[in-house]
Amino acid sequence: MSQTESFLDSAQVSQCESDVKRSKSRSRLGLLVTGVVGGSLVALYAAAAPFVAPALRKVCLPFVPATSAQVENVLKVLRARSGTLVDIGSGDGRIVIAAAKHGFQASGFELNPWLVWYSRYKAWREGVHRSTSFYISDLWKVSFAQYSNVVIFGVPQMVSLELKLAKELPRTAKVVACRFPFPTWVPERTAGEGIDTVWVYDTRTFKSHLQQEVTRNTITRL
Numbered sequence: 001m002s003q004t005e006s007f008l009d010s011a012q013v014s015q016c017e018s019d020v021k022r023s024k025s026r027s028r029l030g031l032l033v034t035g036v037v038g039g040s041l042v043a044l045y046a047a048a049a050p051f052v053a054p055a056l057r058k059v060c061l062p063f064v065p066a067t068s069a070q071v072e073n074v075l076k077v078l079r080a081r082s083g084t085l086v087d088i089g090s091g092d093g094r095i096v097i098a099a100a101k102h103g104f105q106a107s108g109f110e111l112n113p114w115l116v117w118y119s120r121y122k123a124w125r126e127g128v129h130r131s132t133s134f135y136i137s138d139l140w141k142v143s144f145a146q147y148s149n150v151v152i153f154g155v156p157q158m159v160s161l162e163l164k165l166a167k168e169l170p171r172t173a174k175v176v177a178c179r180f181p182f183p184t185w186v187p188e189r190t191a192g193e194g195i196d197t198v199w200v201y202d203t204r205t206f207k208s209h210l211q212q213e214v215t216r217n218t219i220t221r222l
Contacts, residue, residue, distance in 0.1 A: 063091050063115065066153065069196040070178050071098050074151055077176060077191050077200045078104075085149040088139050088161075093119025093132070095151055100128040104149065107133040109142055144168050154180040166206050173203040 071094060078085070082103060087095040090108025092115055099106040100123070110116050116134045123132040139161075144150060145168045154161070154177050162182055165175060177199045181187060185206045187199040
């Protein structure tokens, strides 16, 4: 073999080895990138899941944050009110915190513990932790008899909540439904429009309807 041919063979071998090294390097880089992206997605899902997953109530209510307009409409219809307020399914606590800033002693009930702890942190950060309370609880296991103002982001399936509130709330209470009205109650007023609409209900009205229904049922059985 000539010296020239030997040189060419050596060059080809070197080039081949260089290509193999580059290929391995790209492979390792690809695995690294895949691992980083995959890990980031897993971490993002783990952080976000508690905030978007349904709270596993009797009637499943996924967490949908209230808009600024919805919060303003709630405060608008309760402007002349005071005392205690409860947000049923309080999510990230924005309604409770806003109400506390307007003088209410406000509480929130939420089944998702991550949202409850986040709400408590927000209340502390906003300086209203002394006038707010957040509880990890199923709304069906709580009595709302002590509250004079009730806020709920309802869904059409929540017919049975009408009966629960009619039995438990004091006659002076007001109920504010957001996003969906109650199925059979007649609101005394509304505020906003579209998804930001809120419906206000007077407890005396739906308590009277409940009493009439009970009376009719009793007469029918007799």
